[in-house]
Amino acid sequence: MLVNGKAGNLISIRDRGLLYGDGVFRTLRVEQGRPLHWPLHYQKIQHDCNALGIECPDYARLSDELGGLLADYPDGVFKLIVTRGQATRGYAPASDAAATHIWDVAPLPDYPESRALLGVTLRLCELRLAHQPRLAGIKHLNRLENVLAAAECAGADEGLLLDADENVIEGTRSNVFLVLGGRLATPDLARCGVAGVARDRVMAYAGKIGMAVEVRAVKLDELRAADEVFLSNSVFGLWPVSRFGQRQWTDFDYALRIRAGLAGETNG
Amino acid sequence: MLVNGKAGNLISIRDRGLLYGDGVFRTLRVEQGRPLHWPLHYQKIQHDCNALGIECPDYARLSDELGGLLADYPDGVFKLIVTRGQATRGYAPASDAAATHIWDVAPLPDYPESRALLGVTLRLCELRLAHQPRLAGIKHLNRLENVLAAAECAGADEGLLLDADENVIEGTRSNVFLVLGGRLATPDLARCGVAGVARDRVMAYAGKIGMAVEVRAVKLDELRAADEVFLSNSVFGLWPVSRFGQRQWTDFDYALRIRAGLAGETNG
Numbered sequence: 112m113l114v115n116g117k118a119g120n121l122i123s124i125r126d127r128g129l130l131y132g133d134g135v136f137r138t139l140r141v142e143q144g145r146p147l148h149w150p151l152h153y154q155k156i157q158h159d160c161n162a163l164g165i166e167c168p169d170y171a172r173l174s175d176e177l178g179g180l181l182a183d184y185p186d187g188v189f190k191l192i193v194t195r196g197q198a199t200r201g202y203a204p205a206s207d208a209a210a211t212h213i214w215d216v217a218p219l220p221d222y223p224e225s226r227a228l229l230g231v232t233l234r235l236c237e238l239r240l241a242h243q244p245r246l247a248g249i250k251h252l253n254r255l256e257n258v259l260a261a262a263e264c265a266g267a268d269e270g271l272l273l274d275a276d277e278n279v280i281e282g283t284r285s286n287v288f289l290v291l292g293g294r295l296a297t298p299d300l301a302r303c304g305v306a307g308v309a310r311d312r313v314m315a316y317a318g319k320i321g322m323a324v325e326v327r328a329v330k331l332d333e334l335r336a337a338d339e340v341f342l343s344n345s346v347f348g349l350w351p352v353s354r355f356g357q358r359q360w361t362d363f364d365y366a367l368r369i370r371a372g373l374a375g376e377t378n379g
Numbered sequence: 380m381l382v383n384g385k386a387g388n389l390i391s392i393r394d395r396g397l398l399y400g401d402g403v404f405r406t407l408r409v410e411q412g413r414p415l416h417w418p419l420h421y422q423k424i425q426h427d428c429n430a431l432g433i434e435c436p437d438y439a440r441l442s443d444e445l446g447g448l449l450a451d452y453p454d455g456v457f458k459l460i461v462t463r464g465q466a467t468r469g470y471a472p473a474s475d476a477a478a479t480h481i482w483d484v485a486p487l488p489d490y491p492e493s494r495a496l497l498g499v500t501l502r503l504c505e506l507r508l509a510h511q512p513r514l515a516g517i518k519h520l521n522r523l524e525n526v527l528a529a530a531e532c533a534g535a536d537e538g539l540l541l542d543a544d545e546n547v548i549e550g551t552r553s554n555v556f557l558v559l560g561g562r563l564a565t566p567d568l569a570r571c572g573v574a575g576v577a578r579d580r581v582m583a584y585a586g587k588i589g590m591a592v593e594v595r596a597v598k599l600d601e602l603r604a605a606d607e608v609f610l611s612n613s614v615f616g617l618w619p620v621s622r623f624g625q626r627q628w629t630d631f632d633y634a635l636r637i638r639a640g641l642a643g644e645t646n647g
Binding site for chain 1: 380382388389390391392393394395396397398399400401404431432460462463468469470471472481483485488506509510511513514519520521522523524525526527528529530533543551552571
């Protein structure tokens with residue numbers, strides 16, 4: 112584990128990441144010494160830092176640090192956190208704040224392979240995501256909604272989150288796609304939700320195989336009526352949904368084709 | 380500074396307070412070795428912990444720790460943070476998570492006395508608070524809205540926050556009261572905002588002097604038309620507002636009377 116490039120697993124109690132959740136993060140999968148799609152993760156974290164006015168450490172520096180960790184951890188889930196750094200006083204950011212950046216590594220999860228092949232159960236969360244356009248799409252450290260939603264839906268493989276207008280938005284830790292007559296639809300994240308790297312990759316791959324993708328409002332009835340539903344996430348890749356309430360799916364042709372396509376892509 | 384009762388100013392990078400903002404806090408004023416209204420602050424932090432399912436350290440333990448700090452820091456702003464503790468994996472809280480609690484101390488701010496006597500400038504923030512009834516009222520660690528709002532309104536003494544329906548809610552670090560024909564009105568915080576200890580004290584004191592208090596939706600036009608407007612906060616107490624855009628106030632009779640009344644109350 113590294114804190115500002117040095118071995119360590121502690122940060123100051125005055126770090127704004129703790130005090131206010133004033134920071135961003137991304138999680139990537141590392142397999143056999145290869146960090147999967149690291150450049151895409153960097154682009155996202157850089158985008159999110161810019162959106163919040165946090166200075167993002169540069170790509171070369173983070174890549175160096177990541178490279179150093181790979182020797183000790185050739186397989187794992189790597190988390191990169193960037194916070195606005197130590198607090199001076201109060202909510203307003205200081206103009207000279209030096210960001211804190213943290214690398215942490217956890218073991219790869221041992222999800223049963225059946226989740227990818229036979230699908231997962233999805234349960235509707237009661238919590239509704241709030242609309243905050245200033246934070247939408249950003250993977251920031253204010254994640255209490257996800258915590259409460261995950262607690263509620265702990266019995267299912269994943270919880271499904273709607274917003275305050277009953278639009279489908281995302282899973283508690285994944286993005287959601289619908290297959291509708293050979294086209295893809297995925298929720299618009301302009302007012303809430305996290306735009307994952309895996310979501311971008313699904314959309315890019317769909318484009319490559321000539322499959323139209325609509326980013327727009329999605330309602331629950333439409334999800335229930337979809338030919339297929341699947342979830343994307345940088346750690347588990349792609350999981351088809353086999354059950355949502357009374358609705359069951361057994362045909363995952365598109366989901367499995369896209370999953371295989373993504374797995375076969377060049378790492379970058 | 381204390382972390383789980385021991386001297387220190389570091390926490391784990393795996394603490395859920397950092398990872399998800401999964402915790403709560405309160406800030407109290409300490410003067411001449413007396414922590415002001417500590418029992419009320421404890422009640423609030425206990426309420427907030429319960430609302431999020433975090434185990435709150437007990438009153439006796441926290442009081443002991445606080446007492447120990449007073450010898451070294453007889454005057455200061457004391458912050459108490461309680462997080463859900465260290466993460467195991469993912470958003471869902473572990474059933475056996477042991478909370479982390481942290482005491483930090485900062486010097487008393489040197490606000491000019493004129494703010495309390497002659498009033499402060501209030502500026503409207505562009506950011507609108509999102510509606511999240513599950514988190515409303517709680518002083519949790521997901522404070523990015525406050526960070527962005529405070530950055531925006533840095534030129535004024537305080538920034539005023541509306542919600543997505545254009546209701547007046549609060550200041551970036553204070554609660555808001557209107558005086559209207561000898562009655563008080565303060566925004567309902569059922570959908571967003573933080574319910575401060577000082578807000579409770581203002582309401583209780585108003586009751587004591589026979590002044591009616593309405594907790595309800597408040598619109599900006601009503602604020603502009605109010606006889607007086609004032610802000611409450613446990614560190615600065617009560618500040619009358621002297622200017623909001625084109626609107627100016629010079630008569631602070633109610634605000635100053637309530638301020639004096641609160642200052643004269645028994646500590647407890």
